[in-house]
Amino acid sequence: xxxxxxxxxVLTSLREETCAAIGDLPVPARLLREVFAVAARRCFAxxxxxxxxxxxxxxxxxxxxxxxxxxxxxxxxxxxxxxxxPELVAGIPDGRRLAIMIGVVADLARTEATGSDAQLFEALxxxxxxxxxxxxxAPNGRPWTRRRPR
Amino acid sequence: xxxxxxxxxxxxxxxxxxxxxxxTALNERTDELPGGPALDVFAxxxxxxxxxxxxxxxxxIAVAGSVASAARRHPALGLPVREAEMLIRAALGEAVPTAxxxxxxAMVVHMVMFAALADELALTDDEIDExxxxxxx
Numbered sequence: 001x002x003x004x005x006x007x008x009x010v011l012t013s014l015r016e017e018t019c020a021a022i023g024d025l026p027v028p029a030r031l032l033r034e035v036f037a038v039a040a041r042r043c044f045a046x047x048x049x050x051x052x053x054x055x056x057x058x059x060x061x062x063x064x065x066x067x068x069x070x071x072x073x074x075x076x077x078x079x080x081x082x083x084x085x086p087e088l089v090a091g092i093p094d095g096r097r098l099a100i101m102i103g104v105v106a107d108l109a110r111t112e113a114t115g116s117d118a119q120l121f122e123a124l125x126x127x128x129x130x131x132x133x134x135x136x137x138a139p140n141g142r143p144w145t146r147r148r149p150r
Numbered sequence: 151x152x153x154x155x156x157x158x159x160x161x162x163x164x165x166x167x168x169x170x171x172x173x174t175a176l177n178e179r180t181d182e183l184p185g186g187p188a189l190d191v192f193a194x195x196x197x198x199x200x201x202x203x204x205x206x207x208x209x210x211i212a213v214a215g216s217v218a219s220a221a222r223r224h225p226a227l228g229l230p231v232r233e234a235e236m237l238i239r240a241a242l243g244e245a246v247p248t249a250x251x252x253x254x255x256a257m258v259v260h261m262v263m264f265a266a267l268a269d270e271l272a273l274t275d276d277e278i279d280e281x282x283x284x285x286x287x
Contacts, residue, residue, distance in 0.1 A: 048210070049210040049211070050244070056247075067247065068248065070250050073236060073247050076247075085211075085214055087218050087221075088214070088232060088235075
């Protein structure tokens, strides 16, 4: 069960495969990045990054997009950025990154799905919501970083 | 030090482009400018340096590390990192997406990465000259 409004918006974006629902809202965009990190790491972590090159080529071919140009380089870079190479996405605009993330998550969910896409999307978003709540600093800081009153 | 790159009879760069590339790799001033079809020298010297530095099965993290290091070292040159990695992998024989890389981007990659890889390999001046002279042939 999704617990946040941002989660609902991300789910809508994944189902529709567009950024329209998220727009330029920062909280859903943050959650989408986490959804993407979960999906990409569960599929590619520990594997030779050259497998990502092949995956991207297949993905773009399936979608009728030229598989040997800038779209391929950017998509590979966005995937590898959540696998420990964040510098690869320098110069790719935020909106473009989010669009790539939605396309990749939608594709990976279809490829990996054992049930319906919708169930897997929901599970991914729930997992991401938990991770955001767990790892993002609270606005007033972590308890152990708060200054003690004198 | 190994004898892998030992050079017996040193040839020197003979073209303005070759001498410009040499100056870049040695971090020296030059008044000569590269130009014309001789820019292919950059590409051939780059390929030779890539094949000295990396094997086709080199982990990509090592390739990306070299590119990131070169980009940090020359921030003003705007090394296109994704294109640089793909051109290195292409030089190693891998089928990778290189379409749409502009001539300017390719030239920056060839020049900056040649200098960076020569540095990583700790090539001597003579060895650099030999690589460039081979590329001019």
